Amino acid sequence: MKRLMNIFKKQSDLTTILVFAAGVLTMPIWLDPIGANYPDLLQKFVIFGIFAVGYNILFGLTGYLSFGHAVFLGVGSYTAVWSFKLFTMNVLPAMLFATLISGLIAAAIGFVSMRRSGIYFSILTLAFAQMFYNLAYSVLIPITNGETGLQLRMHDIRIIDNYFSDPLPGLPSTELFGMSMNGYSGFYFCAVVLILAFYVAMKIFRSPFGMKLKAIKSNQHRMRYVGSDTRPYLITAFIISGMFAGLAGALLAVTDPLAGAERMQWTASGEVILMTILGGVGTLFGPLIGVGVIKYLENIFSAINEAVLHNFFSFMPLWAENLLVAITVPFVGEGWHLTLGILFMIIIIFLPGGLMEGFQKIKKRYLTISMKDSESTTKQE
Amino acid sequence: MSKPVLKINNVNKSFGGLQALRDINLKIEKGKVHAIIGPNGAGKSTLLNVLVGLLEPDSGSVTFNGGINVIGKSPHEINQMGLARVFQTPEIFPDLSLLENVMIPAFSKRDGPFHFQLFRSLASETKITQEAKEVLASVGMKAKADETAGSLSRGDKRRLEIAMCLAQEPRLLLLDEPTAGMARADTNNTIDLLKQIDEDRDITIAIIEHDMHVVFSLADRITVLSQGTPLVEDTPDKIKGHPKVQEAYLGEAA
Numbered sequence: 001m002k003r004l005m006n007i008f009k010k011q012s013d014l015t016t017i018l019v020f021a022a023g024v025l026t027m028p029i030w031l032d033p034i035g036a037n038y039p040d041l042l043q044k045f046v047i048f049g050i051f052a053v054g055y056n057i058l059f060g061l062t063g064y065l066s067f068g069h070a071v072f073l074g075v076g077s078y079t080a081v082w083s084f085k086l087f088t089m090n091v092l093p094a095m096l097f098a099t100l101i102s103g104l105i106a107a108a109i110g111f112v113s114m115r116r117s118g119i120y121f122s123i124l125t126l127a128f129a130q131m132f133y134n135l136a137y138s139v140l141i142p143i144t145n146g147e148t149g150l151q152l153r154m155h156d157i158r159i160i161d162n163y164f165s166d167p168l169p170g171l172p173s174t175e176l177f178g179m180s181m182n183g184y185s186g187f188y189f190c191a192v193v194l195i196l197a198f199y200v201a202m203k204i205f206r207s208p209f210g211m212k213l214k215a216i217k218s219n220q221h222r223m224r225y226v227g228s229d230t231r232p233y234l235i236t237a238f239i240i241s242g243m244f245a246g247l248a249g250a251l252l253a254v255t256d257p258l259a260g261a262e263r264m265q266w267t268a269s270g271e272v273i274l275m276t277i278l279g280g281v282g283t284l285f286g287p288l289i290g291v292g293v294i295k296y297l298e299n300i301f302s303a304i305n306e307a308v309l310h311n312f313f314s315f316m317p318l319w320a321e322n323l324l325v326a327i328t329v330p331f332v333g334e335g336w337h338l339t340l341g342i343l344f345m346i347i348i349i350f351l352p353g354g355l356m357e358g359f360q361k362i363k364k365r366y367l368t369i370s371m372k373d374s375e376s377t378t379k380q381e
Numbered sequence: 382m383s384k385p386v387l388k389i390n391n392v393n394k395s396f397g398g399l400q401a402l403r404d405i406n407l408k409i410e411k412g413k414v415h416a417i418i419g420p421n422g423a424g425k426s427t428l429l430n431v432l433v434g435l436l437e438p439d440s441g442s443v444t445f446n447g448g449i450n451v452i453g454k455s456p457h458e459i460n461q462m463g464l465a466r467v468f469q470t471p472e473i474f475p476d477l478s479l480l481e482n483v484m485i486p487a488f489s490k491r492d493g494p495f496h497f498q499l500f501r502s503l504a505s506e507t508k509i510t511q512e513a514k515e516v517l518a519s520v521g522m523k524a525k526a527d528e529t530a531g532s533l534s535r536g537d538k539r540r541l542e543i544a545m546c547l548a549q550e551p552r553l554l555l556l557d558e559p560t561a562g563m564a565r566a567d568t569n570n571t572i573d574l575l576k577q578i579d580e581d582r583d584i585t586i587a588i589i590e591h592d593m594h595v596v597f598s599l600a601d602r603i604t605v606l607s608q609g610t611p612l613v614e615d616t617p618d619k620i621k622g623h624p625k626v627q628e629a630y631l632g633e634a635a
Contacts, residue, residue, distance in 0.1 A: 013502070019624060055445055121490070158518055189498050203499065203502070207500060207501050207502060208488050208492070208498055208501060208506060209496075209498055209501075211477075211484070211485065211488075211503060212475065212485065214473050214477060215477060215481075215485045218476040219473065219474050220473040221475065222474060223474075223485070224455070225456050225457075225465075225466050225468075225472065226465075226485060226486040226545065227457050227489040227493075227549070228494060228495070229457045229495050230457075232494075232495040233495065236497065266427050
């Protein structure tokens, strides 16, 4: 327990990243007992982890609440699938293009939205998100394939792959120099990308640049009067977090080469806000914990249906069983967002700093208890 | 006579029919503590806002450090010229530690308005950290370096804000009613701190102030504003006995 607590203390860069890497790469082992050890879910953990870590660079450090970050997730996916269709099934070019194009679009959106702060900034990003969603859904159909979503096809040109070898029958799968990106290999690849992304975020958090972003969050007025032009700092943070989101979008396409407009919907932007706040805004690990909790609970609660509930309450008399099932059934399956809502409210009311604040409180209590213990032992001596 | 750090030439400003500033000529000389006083409505705040670029005068010029125009510049540009400002209500970074509060202005001074240095480690910034610690020590706050600034008392917030300005080694330190809303003890502490800064450093200070006690304890020169125009400018001793000043300002206090 004590060792676990120490992980969250301020550590040197190397220790932090080594502990983090070990934790991520051993996920299949320590998530096995709670039934979360299968590639689909593990991939979700790490991909949305990248999304949240990047979002935290904007929201956690500068305090600017963007309601439109799903745009970059979507753009990343579309770009990656186009890279698979036009050039090669190798995932590296897809990720590179996705990150760059998301960065460009983030520069445009950030340039306009950062003209305002607070609620007006949030509304501007929300407006952009809806515009991009509608563009993808019904306007740019030649690029996005509209409602159906963008998929791989048999007659895709794939210039680079087809130049070196004749296309095999059937749809090809994504690969990294011959290693297929399905299942566990897909997870480990995404995990390595998450570790790199986390390292970048940690360096930013612990740099003068990151400190200046925190100063802007704390008092932007004062920041201007000590001689800093705050706008370029804010736009840079916006672009970086957009690029992280684009990278996460590309990885979604790497593990499942398909891109749809629903990925850009405002609910997807809302989800990353929930994850970040639930885990702990502005902390290094908080957003990742938020991702883990939400994606894990989603996985459990959305799989439960009425039959499972009946089975669960079957030890009770029939009338009580039926009553309890009737009460709980709206909170599971499709209705799992109700559960999420309640969980979110509880956290915000009792732990405004997110789960990280909870850990800190436990740590404090633990430390005071152990201090009292050592005091009493010295008295006995 | 030494060079003026700040020069105000024939500045006029009116709001509708009200002429807030009329033909203001003022020089703030290097190394001096120059106070600008006046009764309510004399135009002190308007003058201050012109000095920091928030208001554009109808005519006239404000030049800094031997001819650099101030008018129309944004706050960060004016700060980068070397004008550091202390506000009526202390403006600090409440969520950061005291040390970080002082490091930020030092970074701004070194890096300019914007510097893209994503991956430099804070741990390697030993020079700035050391400088910031020294500045904190010079205002007597070294022991509190790791505390969160938001939890400080009003008087200590003012002290920190002055330290933040000192970290930039400004050419001109502009104080806007530095003791407004403070208890007597805090006021006296702030006066002592400013005296000590004036003695220890080669610094130019401009104070816009209402409180006579503060002004007469600190200033080398005093300009009295009345109805938007400078009434007299002289040393504190002469100002005290000046009949015009007695009439316009001190009369009401005496």
